[in-house]
Amino acid sequence: MIGQNVPRTDGLAKVVGTARYIDDVPPLEGELWGVTVRSPVARGVLTKIELDPSFDWSDVTVATADDLEDPKLNPGGVNLVALIEEDQPVLAKRELRHMYEPIVLLACADRDKAERARAAVKLHIDPLPPVLSIDDALAKKHVVWGKDNVLKRYRIRRGDVDAALKDCDLVLTGTYRTHHQEQMYIEPQGVIARWFQGADGAEQLKVLGSLQCPYYVHKALKKAFALKDDHAHVEQTVTGGGFGGKEEYPSLVALHASLLSKKSGKPVRMIYGRKEDIEATTKRHPSQCTVTIGCKKDGTFVAVKVDCAMDGGAYVTLTPVVLSRGALHACGAYKFQHNAVDAVAVATSTPPNGAFRGFGAPQTIWAIERHVDAVARALGRDPEDLRRQNLFEEGDVTATGQVLSVSVGGRPCLEAATRAADWKARRANIERFNERLAREGKRVRRGLGISTFMHGGGFTGSGERRLKGKVAVDLEPGGRLRVRSASTDIGQGTETVFRQIAASASGVRIEDIAVEVPCTTNVPDSGPTVASRTVMVVGSIVAKAAAEIAERVREESKPGESFAEAGDRLLRRVGGTVSSLQQYEPPVTVAFDEETYTGDAYPCFSWMCDVAEVEVDLDTFETRVVKWWSATDVGRAIHPVLCAGQVEGGTLQAIGWALHEDLVWRPDGSIANARMTNYIVPTAVDAPPFETILVEVPFPHGPGGAKGVGELPMDGGAPAIASAIEHALAELKLPTDRALLPDLPLLPERVFERVMKETA
Amino acid sequence: MLELDVNGKKVNVDASPLARLLDVLRGPLGLTGTKEGCGEGECGSCTVLVDGVPMNACLVLVGQVEGKSVLTVEGLAVDGALPEHLNHLQRTFIDHGGAQCGICTPGMLVSAEALLRNVPKPSDDQIREAIAGNICRCTGYQRIVDAIRHAAELRGRDQ
Ligand code: FES
Ligand code: FES
Numbered sequence: 001m002i003g004q005n006v007p008r009t010d011g012l013a014k015v016v017g018t019a020r021y022i023d024d025v026p027p028l029e030g031e032l033w034g035v036t037v038r039s040p041v042a043r044g045v046l047t048k049i050e051l052d053p054s055f056d057w058s059d060v061t062v063a064t065a066d067d068l069e070d071p072k073l074n075p076g077g078v079n080l081v082a083l084i085e086e087d088q089p090v091l092a093k094r095e096l097r098h099m100y101e102p103i104v105l106l107a108c109a110d111r112d113k114a115e116r117a118r119a120a121v122k123l124h125i126d127p128l129p130p131v132l133s134i135d136d137a138l139a140k141k142h143v144v145w146g147k148d149n150v151l152k153r154y155r156i157r158r159g160d161v162d163a164a165l166k167d168c169d170l171v172l173t174g175t176y177r178t179h180h181q182e183q184m185y186i187e188p189q190g191v192i193a194r195w196f197q198g199a200d201g202a203e204q205l206k207v208l209g210s211l212q213c214p215y216y217v218h219k220a221l222k223k224a225f226a227l228k229d230d231h232a233h234v235e236q237t238v239t240g241g242g243f244g245g246k247e248e249y250p251s252l253v254a255l256h257a258s259l260l261s262k263k264s265g266k267p268v269r270m271i272y273g274r275k276e277d278i279e280a281t282t283k284r285h286p287s288q289c290t291v292t293i294g295c296k297k298d299g300t301f302v303a304v305k306v307d308c309a310m311d312g313g314a315y316v317t318l319t320p321v322v323l324s325r326g327a328l329h330a331c332g333a334y335k336f337q338h339n340a341v342d343a344v345a346v347a348t349s350t351p352p353n354g355a356f357r358g359f360g361a362p363q364t365i366w367a368i369e370r371h372v373d374a375v376a377r378a379l380g381r382d383p384e385d386l387r388r389q390n391l392f393e394e395g396d397v398t399a400t401g402q403v404l405s406v407s408v409g410g411r412p413c414l415e416a417a418t419r420a421a422d423w424k425a426r427r428a429n430i431e432r433f434n435e436r437l438a439r440e441g442k443r444v445r446r447g448l449g450i451s452t453f454m455h456g457g458g459f460t461g462s463g464e465r466r467l468k469g470k471v472a473v474d475l476e477p478g479g480r481l482r483v484r485s486a487s488t489d490i491g492q493g494t495e496t497v498f499r500q501i502a503a504s505a506s507g508v509r510i511e512d513i514a515v516e517v518p519c520t521t522n523v524p525d526s527g528p529t530v531a532s533r534t535v536m537v538v539g540s541i542v543a544k545a546a547a548e549i550a551e552r553v554r555e556e557s558k559p560g561e562s563f564a565e566a567g568d569r570l571l572r573r574v575g576g577t578v579s580s581l582q583q584y585e586p587p588v589t590v591a592f593d594e595e596t597y598t599g600d601a602y603p604c605f606s607w608m609c610d611v612a613e614v615e616v617d618l619d620t621f622e623t624r625v626v627k628w629w630s631a632t633d634v635g636r637a638i639h640p641v642l643c644a645g646q647v648e649g650g651t652l653q654a655i656g657w658a659l660h661e662d663l664v665w666r667p668d669g670s671i672a673n674a675r676m677t678n679y680i681v682p683t684a685v686d687a688p689p690f691e692t693i694l695v696e697v698p699f700p701h702g703p704g705g706a707k708g709v710g711e712l713p714m715d716g717g718a719p720a721i722a723s724a725i726e727h728a729l730a731e732l733k734l735p736t737d738r739a740l741l742p743d744l745p746l747l748p749e750r751v752f753e754r755v756m757k758e759t760a
Numbered sequence: 761m762l763e764l765d766v767n768g769k770k771v772n773v774d775a776s777p778l779a780r781l782l783d784v785l786r787g788p789l790g791l792t793g794t795k796e797g798c799g800e801g802e803c804g805s806c807t808v809l810v811d812g813v814p815m816n817a818c819l820v821l822v823g824q825v826e827g828k829s830v831l832t833v834e835g836l837a838v839d840g841a842l843p844e845h846l847n848h849l850q851r852t853f854i855d856h857g858g859a860q861c862g863i864c865t866p867g868m869l870v871s872a873e874a875l876l877r878n879v880p881k882p883s884d885d886q887i888r889e890a891i892a893g894n895i896c897r898c899t900g901y902q903r904i905v906d907a908i909r910h911a912a913e914l915r916g917r918d919q
Binding site for chain 1: 786791792793794795796797798799800802803805832833834836837843846849850851853854855856857859860861862863864865866869884887888889891892893894895896897898899900901902903904905
């Protein structure tokens, strides 16, 4: 079963149109439509909320922060979103910390009226000056957080970088920046919330929604509404994309709809419009990194130093974890003897930045990969060749002192991708072709670029050990199995690969294996659907539980009896449920020390090499991606078609981040292009043909040898494109001691500006 | 009362002619296969065929389609929603990984259907052009292009 392209479980419902996403759920009896009134300033003090007396409010439910703190309506509850820190209110009360911060909620049976009612709420606000950039936050232009705007810091040290740099033949420093990115899942955020009286007479809450992590929402609801574990029920509906954007944010939507439902006593549906979704929800953290690499004349890397800053936005949310992953990936996939990383996240007055595929790694990998290209140029070396020389191999040691002892696939990926692209010959051909184009007076040039990178699978450090993810597999009549976990299918194909994993671990036919809809009432907490952990970590628990059940049935079985017969007898004999609940047992590794940031940061890494061919117009500086080759070490591809789909989809998001996507912030902290018309994501015409190679260097603790793949392809696409553009522009006499293109996005006008500046 | 021709059936609905076709399909007609991703004609997830031409149902008023035939994703399968009733596009989308989260899939399938009706053997570039109005954030499009190409081959074989 493992390694086979079985038809995806949800495929049929998705192609005939019966898959039921949140807004496809038929209206519930008495249902109201919920909307949110948001802050029109990036920073300020709310002094009064006024409802226009000329508007008919008789059938409109209005909820504010006061309702959450009202002991009659919400006894024991609080106005807080439970996550890492409890700093973010469900609704702002007085202090307004970012544009679009939710303040008032409205619900009405008449959807149009609910929308109109928004305009009839008047907010009295004393505005304050916002902080809108990392530089301003670091310079404490205004203090919007703590004493110094600092949300979190990390420090990684190995060897003695400063001393080592003194002995290097070449020491090069460069600064690199990245911008916001919107997840742009095609299905906007949405939930339906409803309170009901449980069998015990107590009020219980049910939330249905488009979400990645049912237990995150569960935790948030329990906290804000002071609910017992089994009085909050969170169920995922078919989810139209997440990419991290439905990791933490759905908690907020669920809290809002639940508050409106509590106050009105009616079910409340809340579905964001596209504009609201782009404006108010989380985005990728902007970053700036200064990288210094010291190496020998022959190109051997010796020491690396990275200073990295990220913009966390107005609240802590997941920023410490994003920053941590960024810091842990900041030295790239290369051997150094000495490493130093200093990472800081600052608060600003924009909506909180949050989870987005890659989770901090694409930012620091952009910087290190760009800088490796700069070093290659300074040494007069081919960028592929310099990477080959310095790439991690088995036995090498990372910045945290982790010895890479298993499943180190960097080199096989580099070999496979450059072989497929025929790197050397193609580079040479392109250079000759460009000369011809120049002679003929043509105004386009081609270029070939590369990136090599790795991504740690699962939670950082001892995260998995602490989390103790659980999965249950039940025996059902007829020798069938049912897998219960909280891991959601948001398009990646979780349902399908879990069935494959359970089938191969138990020997039961895949047709006889079902996956339970993730609802906190029915599934154990296998942990959130994040961090490329679903197949590698949760999949291995699925395998364990399925194998254990099958073992019990086989022990029961009499000679000549089928699995189904033995299973049915076992069910009859125990007179109830036969189920195996298993917990994750992380592989034995060197413990990660959260204080010193030393030890094994991840159980293993997945590896990838991208090769991009681009065409650049010398007049408009527009870049077209012509062709893409990649090789990805996923340990083992459980379902090669789905796996390659992850690689290609993630890569296109990286291409979009590099070439098309750009959020435009106005000086007041609002977004000027919060629409799909002007926030441009790649279409089928913008996307290159992908040649995708899956490399398999098995990880012994993953199911069948599998590692994580979800985030990795987002990490290296942008630097491969920048590398290719610089190759295409080689004739322009570029500087040899720095990157031509240090900053994202690579929009035509930005590339033009850089070329003008650097060739003036 | 409006009389519409949807997926080959005549239906009467009580709706204002000024209502969006998308809302009438998803609401009174219960055809929730057609999705809303943006409401402004950009994402293509609401694509339906009106007299064989792909249109964004979020921008079309239902009054404009009176007397015309409307095809939604629910009308693609030959006879129902069983695997054996799927049309070639639906089948190849499953086999080649053309659907991940699936929210773009109904619109994508309908755009592809229009293409194959007009261009039985499209090149990859023609396929990409035909679905350029349908945004997919999951797949990177390669597998969608592969699926449509294979469906074209299967159709060619049928004829
Ligand atoms: S909903 Fe119609 S084009 Fe997006
Ligand atoms: S499959 Fe998710 S948007 Fe296309």
